[in-house]
Amino acid sequence: xxxxxxxxxxxxxxxxxxxxxxxxxxxxxxxxxxxxxxxxxxxxxxxxxxxxxxxxxxxxxxxxxxxxxxxxxxxxxxxxxxxxxxxxxxxxxxxxxxxxxxxxxxxxxxxxxxxxxxxxxxxxxxxxxxxxxxxxxxxxxxxxxxxxxxxxxxxxxxxxxxxxxxxxxxxxxxxxxxxxxxxxxxxxxxxxxxxxxxxxxxxxxxxxxxxxxxxxxxxxxxxxxxxxxxxxxxxxxxxxxxxxxxxxxxxxxxxxxxxxxxxxxxxxxxxxxxxxxxxxxxxxxxxxxxxxxxxxxxxxxxxxxxxxxxxxxxxxxxxxxxxxxxxxxxxxxxxxxxxxxxxxxxxxxxxxxxxxxxxxxxxxxxxxxxxxxxxxxxxxxxxxxxxxxxxxxxxxxxxxxxxxxxxxxxxxxxxxxxxxxxxxxxxxxxxxxxxxxxxxxxxxxxxxxxxxxxxxxxxxxxxxxxxxxxxxxxxxxxxxxxxxxxxxxxxxxxxxxxxxxxxxxxxxxxxxxxxxxxxxxxxxxxxxxxxxxxxxxxxxxxxxxxxxxxxxxxxxxxxxxxxxxxxxxxxxxxx
Numbered sequence: 001x002x003x004x005x006x007x008x009x010x011x012x013x014x015x016x017x018x019x020x021x022x023x024x025x026x027x028x029x030x031x032x033x034x035x036x037x038x039x040x041x042x043x044x045x046x047x048x049x050x051x052x053x054x055x056x057x058x059x060x061x062x063x064x065x066x067x068x069x070x071x072x073x074x075x076x077x078x079x080x081x082x083x084x085x086x087x088x089x090x091x092x093x094x095x096x097x098x099x100x101x102x103x104x105x106x107x108x109x110x111x112x113x114x115x116x117x118x119x120x121x122x123x124x125x126x127x128x129x130x131x132x133x134x135x136x137x138x139x140x141x142x143x144x145x146x147x148x149x150x151x152x153x154x155x156x157x158x159x160x161x162x163x164x165x166x167x168x169x170x171x172x173x174x175x176x177x178x179x180x181x182x183x184x185x186x187x188x189x190x191x192x193x194x195x196x197x198x199x200x201x202x203x204x205x206x207x208x209x210x211x212x213x214x215x216x217x218x219x220x221x222x223x224x225x226x227x228x229x230x231x232x233x234x235x236x237x238x239x240x241x242x243x244x245x246x247x248x249x250x251x252x253x254x255x256x257x258x259x260x261x262x263x264x265x266x267x268x269x270x271x272x273x274x275x276x277x278x279x280x281x282x283x284x285x286x287x288x289x290x291x292x293x294x295x296x297x298x299x300x301x302x303x304x305x306x307x308x309x310x311x312x313x314x315x316x317x318x319x320x321x322x323x324x325x326x327x328x329x330x331x332x333x334x335x336x337x338x339x340x341x342x343x344x345x346x347x348x349x350x351x352x353x354x355x356x357x358x359x360x361x362x363x364x365x366x367x368x369x370x371x372x373x374x375x376x377x378x379x380x381x382x383x384x385x386x387x388x389x390x391x392x393x394x395x396x397x398x399x400x401x402x403x404x405x406x407x408x409x410x411x412x413x414x415x416x417x418x419x420x421x422x423x424x425x426x427x428x429x430x431x432x433x434x435x436x437x438x439x440x441x442x443x444x445x446x447x448x449x450x451x452x453x454x455x456x457x458x459x460x461x462x463x464x465x466x467x468x469x470x471x472x473x474x475x476x477x478x479x480x481x482x483x484x485x486x487x488x489x490x491x492x493x494x495x496x497x498x499x500x501x502x503x504x505x506x507x508x509x510x511x512x513x514x515x516x517x518x519x520x521x522x523x524x525x526x527x528x529x530x531x532x533x534x535x536x537x538x539x540x541x542x543x544x545x546x547x548x549x550x551x552x553x554x555x556x557x558x559x560x561x562x563x564x565x566x567x568x569x570x571x572x573x574x575x
Contacts, residue, residue, distance in 0.1 A: 035187030307343030472504030
């Protein structure tokens with residue numbers, strides 16, 4: 001648990017320091033963009049920059065964030081295994097590791113030169129250095145701006161992509177991500193063009209290229225030597241991390257191992273210390289993970305079937321994520337679970353579950369058997385409607401019908417599982433007890449009647465037509481869950497309850513009524529003592545008959561459902 005707490009603390013610290021550096025880079029680029037106006041405008045913006053970042057507080061914050069983020073980046077590179085990298089993670093890693101080498105010259109000739117020798121450099125001196133004295137470092141500076149910006153944007157993307165507001169903010173963020181560096185590079189280019197002209201003016205050279213502004217040769221030579229030593233140090237640090245990764249890999253594969261088994265029978269033997277997610281990635285077992293194994297998204301979660309005692313208890317951060325998704329017992333984040341013995345796990349989310357669903361907190365439902373109520377509704381005479389109306393008119397009327405019925409179903413607590421052309425099937429009881437689920441279905445019946453009556457009032461005035469419909473309601477045990485592949489994955493209901501509800505809906509024509517509900521639904525809802533018209537129905541596919549209640553007008557049920565769910569009522573039709 002302590003190890004997981006440390007990992008989460010390190011990730012949060014890296015995020016905070018990264019945001020600090022990204023803010024610094026943003027202000028730097030905005031200052032560069034003032035070059036589209038003039039060099040004096042850039043110098044004026046630099047005054048604000050110096051106030052922010054060259055004071056005692058700003059300097060401490062900036063250099064603490066820079067050194068901490070660099071060291072934590074090396075640590076993250078050491079800790080992360082070689083498998084499971086996405087393309088964006090590889091790009092971010094390469095860009096991040098290249099920043100110290102691109103930054104080193106600029107760091108020594110500006111900030112360190114100022115701190116040690118009091119050299120006051122502004123945009124005039126830097127543009128002269130980049131565009132006149134040494135154009136190679138001008139190219140390096142331009143590349144540094146782009147590399148640092150892209151590296152930061154990728155980090156922000158990984159942090160924000162699961163936030164509910166991200167889909168709405170994404171167009172604006174993308175516009176900013178493109179405009180800021182483009183304007184900065186244009187400002188850098190325009191300032192450079194102006195500098196090529198100013199550099200030939202003796203008066204300008206005398207005012208801007210004195211030793212107090214560009215340094216003396218001895219100091220500059222010393223700064224160059226320190227810069228070269230620092231480049232070698234950064235290269236050595238990177239080499240040390242690569243060597244440490246190689247030593248760790250050798251020790252792990254020679255040491256103790258654990259076995260992770262999956263539902264399809266596959267098993268993976270990995271060194272002790274690997275997380276379940278790392279085990280999946282090492283064996284190329286498809287495993288959902290949107291945040292890259294950082295313990296933020298919960299998409300990698302698994303149910304521990306065997307070996308739960310071999311996994312340390314969840315850290316505070318993991319517990320917070322599990323509480324947010326209302327995880328069941330024995331559910332853990334695969335990226336945080338590091339077994340010390342053999343385990344058997346079941347990944348709970350498909351490997352290709354869409355990110356948009358995760359932002360809306362929509363999780364796939366694994367197949368499970370439970371008590372449900374199924375309500376099927378169908379529009380009558382839709383074939384005649386298609387034959388006698390223009391196609392667009394027919395589609396419009398059917399759409400209004402489906403929309404009205406769907407609104408009634410969802411408002412009453414149902415989940416629409418199928419659209420059947422001119423009808424729908426909804427399921428109740430996924431998050432409710434049997435009595436409440438049956439009551440919700442009866443409430444939906446009344447709401448459907450109310451919505452269709454309002455719709456008929458409009459349609460009859462416009463077209464002279466009225467929509468007729470039939471509804472079947474039955475309850476029982478069924479298997480519910482999500483099936484399908486990728487974007488085609490959908491919720492479905494399998495079992496006798498769904499089949500019987502569809503058969504009851506078709507009986508509405510025979511009984512000349514708006515709805516047929518089974519006695520099981522009526523009794524479970526708490527109305528067993530209320531007498532309704534009864535019929536014995538023989539349904540295709542069932543040997544035994546089913547006691548049902550034809551409801552001539554669904555609005556007649558309003559008196560029973562208006563006061564909310566009840567435990568049991570005893571009421572006669574005349575009461």
